[in-house]
Amino acid sequence: MELHPKWVVGFVDGEGCFYVGVNKNEAMSLGYQVLPEFRVVQHRRDIQVLYALKRFFGCGTVRRNHEDRYELRIRKFECLKKVVEFFQNHPLKTKKNVDFKKFSKIIKMMDEGKHLTREGLIEIVQIALEMNTGKHEQLKQILCELTGKAG
Numbered sequence: 001m002e003l004h005p006k007w008v009v010g011f012v013d014g015e016g017c018f019y020v021g022v023n024k025n026e027a028m029s030l031g032y033q034v035l036p037e038f039r040v041v042q043h044r045r046d047i048q049v050l051y052a053l054k055r056f057f058g059c060g061t062v063r064r065n066h067e068d069r070y071e072l073r074i075r076k077f078e079c080l081k082k083v084v085e086f087f088q089n090h091p092l093k094t095k096k097n098v099d100f101k102k103f104s105k106i107i108k109m110m111d112e113g114k115h116l117t118r119e120g121l122i123e124i125v126q127i128a129l130e131m132n133t134g135k136h137e138q139l140k141q142i143l144c145e146l147t148g149k150a151g
Helices: 005-015 044-057 077-089 096-111 118-130 136-147
Strands: 016-024 032-043 061-066 069-074
Touching (some): 005 016, 005 044, 005 077, 016 096, 032 077, 032 096, 032 118, 044 061, 044 077, 069 077
């Protein structure tokens, strides 16, 4: 299956997700790890689309998401930079572009090593809180721990 960039943009506008998680990890210098990922979920009957997207981007993993749903998940940082570059050159058309711009800012900050500083990590958590991540309570708690301010 050959994918055209315009098709990829439209498909990701409807089915894609730009996600930034922040987890406690004592092995990290600040005690937290930033985990950005790009995901696309599909029903098992359309799994071939996920494999086509994996070939298109040249990276990622296709795995079971939940019951009869599968996902393409890209976590490798160098691959995420390629995904960001693609969507900067081929902009999303829906509100998802707002989350993408925040996601791309976080990827840039990480590329500059800012996630390894307290100030940079706080800014990343604040940006992630503005995204449609679904884990706002966890992010708010982390922000409180980093800033020393009660939520």
